[in-house]
Amino acid sequence: MRKKSFKALSAALVVFMTALVICSATVNAATPTGKRLKDIQSRVLIGTEFPSGFTTMSDSSAFLSTATPEFNLVTAENCMKWDATESSQNNFNFAEGDKLVNWAQTNNYTVHGHTLVWHNQTPGWVQNLSASAMQSAMYNHIDKVMAHYKGKIPIWDVVNEAFEDDGNYRNSFWYRTLGKSYIENAFIRARAADPSVKLIYNDYNLEYTGNKSNAAYNMLKDFKSRNIPVDGIGFQMHLDIQYSIDYNDFARNLQRFADLGLEIYITEMDVRVSSNPTAAELQTQAGYYKNIIEKCMAQPAVKAIQVWGFTDKYSWVPNTFPGRGAALLFDSNYNPKPSYYAMQAALGSSTPTIVYGDVDGSGSVDAVDYSLMKQYLLGSITKFPAENGMAAADLNASGTVDALDFAIMKQYLLGIIPKLPVGV
Structure with missing residues (x-):
């Protein structure tokens, strides 16, 4: 009995000491020097992503005190996606999304809505519908979600990730059931639901002028020629220092989308390094942030630059890319990294x-x-x-x-x- 009590006491002590170390690290996190990111310039919005339950996390105070002064744009990681808002047909739940919107309004943030139509995180009941029922469900979902947030969310990712890397349309249940027309129909419906909102096509691996980027360009060029309502393109920008970037090609790619009359949004940027990065890796990562953002600041069509989270503590990267991580601007203890200061410098670069x-x-x-x-x-x-x-x-x-x-x-x-x- 005493032995068990001693073990329990030891375990409790370990938990307490661990919590004490974590709290100490958080409390003693370095305050970034210089202007906060959103205050360096006024031309583009500077954003981040918040997870669900951000107000009730164990370290929500540190999370919010770090994030709030840095940004003026926020995207919900998951709580506005279909599985969160309409898990069963025509039964909507906006509780978590409303918390984010209310917080944003209190703190003078713009909300970027994410996302209305996607092949992932869409409930099974949608995927098994007939073509006519699926289209009706898509229209109803767009109508109800956009109506709920009308006047509160001025930017929406309407369709997300509709292409494969080879440039073919993604063989999703949307495409198999409705064909490629589901994309333009989603945009048409979204415009009717809220004519004041910026409507965005969002995807990853668009930064290169390769097959996928060409496919997105050709689709949006066609949309513009036929007056399909699309206002912008979202470049997710999930990068890794293992893969080099031709920054001049990136700038040319931005320009050709701008020439279509599209606004450009960097929607989900992060730059992966190893899980336990060296100082050299962190400097290389900082270079990626600096060069990308400088090119964005030189392009008038870029309206927002958003990182997919800001602290490595809550990054999606380690669970998705084993052995990779530390992709964001602040470390897990909320200390600013070289990439933070690289972004700070790049945002202050002169615009043409x-x-x-x-x-x-x-x-x-x-x-x-x-x-x-x-x-x-x-x-x-x-x-x-x-x-x-x-x-x-x-x-x-x-x-x-x-x-x-x-x-x-x-x-x-x-x-x-x-x-x-x-x-x-």
Whole structure:
């Protein structure tokens, strides 16, 4: 009896000492120096992901005191996905999602909704429906979820991960039952459900100009040509230092999506290293963050940069990629890592000066630019020579290049107006 009591006492002591060490590490976590990430610039939203139950975690105080001042955009890891919101047909549960939305509103955060239509985390009852019933279920789900969050969530990932890495449509139950039309139909329904929301197609491994990225580009180009309502592309950006990146190719890839008139969102960025990284690995990781974010800051179409979590303590990576981890900006004890300071520096990098009207990048606004705008409006060309040509052609900052911009350009060149509305 005494022996058992001694063992129980020893076990309790170990638990207590472990908790004490964890609490001590959390309390003594280093406070990052310099401006908080969201305060460095105002052009793009800076975001993170929160797990369900974030307010009741054992270290929720440390979690929230670290995250809250750093970001102004948040995505729910799981609680807005189909299995969480509609586990049985037409029975909706928004409790966890509402907690996140309420927290976001209190703390002046924007919420990025994730995700309406995906092949994963969708209940079995959906997967076994007939084509007509499945489409009706998809429409009902989009309607109900977006109606519940109308006016509270301004950005939604409508369809998630519809392509395989080889560029073929993913052989999901959605595709097998409804064909590829389920994607455009989801976007059409989402626009009808809430016309004010930014509608995003979200996927991983889009950063390279390979088969998958080309497939997504071609689909969205087709959508734009047929007025299917899509506003943006989400680059997940789950990276690993084992695989090199051509950063110039990444920048060109961003530009071609921007040239479609799409907004660009970095939605789930993390950079994997080994589970117990060396100092050299952490510096290499920091370089990935720095170079990616600098390219994003140089692209006017990028509207948000979001990491998939911020502390290694709650990262999805170790469970999904055995032997890999430490992918985020803060370590498991909430200390900022080299990657935090790399992101801080990159967010402060200068953004390109746009010479409005200079769509060929010559440095001045002239008859060549006028001719190029005319060709664009006639459909003879689909983009402009300048890297930021689409932004430069939007003379009245309406969000699109249209006949009004062309008329403004003509008035400017004829001397009727002395300057363009957004500067020259």
